[in-house]
Amino acid sequence: xxxxxxxxxxxxxxxxxxxxxxxxxxxxxxxxxxxxxxxxxxxxxxxxxxxxxxxxxxxxxxxxxxxxxxxxxxxxxxxxxxxxxxxxxxxxxxxxxxxxxxxxxxxxxxxxxxxxxxxxxxxxxxxxxxxxxxxxxxxxxxxxxxxxxxxxxxxxxxxxxxxxxxxxxxxxxxxxxxxxxxxxxxxxxxxxxxxxxxxxxxxxxxxxxxxxxxxxxxxxxxxxxxxxxxxxxxxxxx
Numbered sequence: 001x002x003x004x005x006x007x008x009x010x011x012x013x014x015x016x017x018x019x020x021x022x023x024x025x026x027x028x029x030x031x032x033x034x035x036x037x038x039x040x041x042x043x044x045x046x047x048x049x050x051x052x053x054x055x056x057x058x059x060x061x062x063x064x065x066x067x068x069x070x071x072x073x074x075x076x077x078x079x080x081x082x083x084x085x086x087x088x089x090x091x092x093x094x095x096x097x098x099x100x101x102x103x104x105x106x107x108x109x110x111x112x113x114x115x116x117x118x119x120x121x122x123x124x125x126x127x128x129x130x131x132x133x134x135x136x137x138x139x140x141x142x143x144x145x146x147x148x149x150x151x152x153x154x155x156x157x158x159x160x161x162x163x164x165x166x167x168x169x170x171x172x173x174x175x176x177x178x179x180x181x182x183x184x185x186x187x188x189x190x191x192x193x194x195x196x197x198x199x200x201x202x203x204x205x206x207x208x209x210x211x212x213x214x215x216x217x218x219x220x221x222x223x224x225x226x227x228x229x230x231x232x233x234x235x236x237x238x
Contacts (some may be wrong), residue, residue, distance in 0.1 A: 117168045119144075119161050122175045125182050131173060132201055140170040140223040141198040145184055147177050150192040152210035159212045163219060170223040197222055 122128045135141050144160055146153035164172035177184040177192060187196055187203070195215055197205040205218055 117165045119164045119172045119174050122173050122183075123179060125180060125186075128173070128175065128180070128183055131171070132198065135171055137200055138224075139199070140204075140219065142170055142172050142219055143187075143196040143198060144172070144174045145177055145187070145189045145192060145194040145196065146174060147192050153193045156193060156210040156212060156215075160215075163216060167219060167223055169225065170219055 120131065122131065132141060142163075144153075146157070148154075160172065160174070164170075175183055177189055187194075191208050193208075193210055195207045195218075196203050197207075197218060199222070204222060207215055207218060
């Protein structure tokens, strides 16, 4: 198809060129006038500019036939990226995947491990005993015996967490009396909230009620000043 088009365009250009070449001979047979328009009329209106103007349309047709160009491409519709998860969800997913290596190289979810500056929630007596055993000999352990249905317990809960962040030299635990009834019976908890201050496995002081100032004074008096080893555990024996 392209070869046929090229042949037709070449034939058209040759015919135009032949007509331009024959124009002077035709004009010589007629009387020549002095006006340029008359000369152009006798020559068939052809000169160098007229030849170029005659060939340009054919050259454009030939260029379009030989080089049609790329066809228009269809672009895919724009799809916006999914929204990022909220920070709270990302933190919960990251925290749920943390594993601690135990004996035999088997992984298990990290439970019963206290973090300095935060409140550790206790879910069993075994976990509570492990946390007491892992505390340093002179470290103060503050236990909050509370309940989900207790209004004063919920009121002092954020203040108790603020104390844990401000006093990292002490260890802060929280026990739900409905979940750990054996612990509430062992420590003779009769009202909520009840705070037990324990050192070396023994209760050194206690307080009942949601009095933030009184509780802070007791903890500061018994916990002492924070040092560089406030977040350290009991240590290991080689």
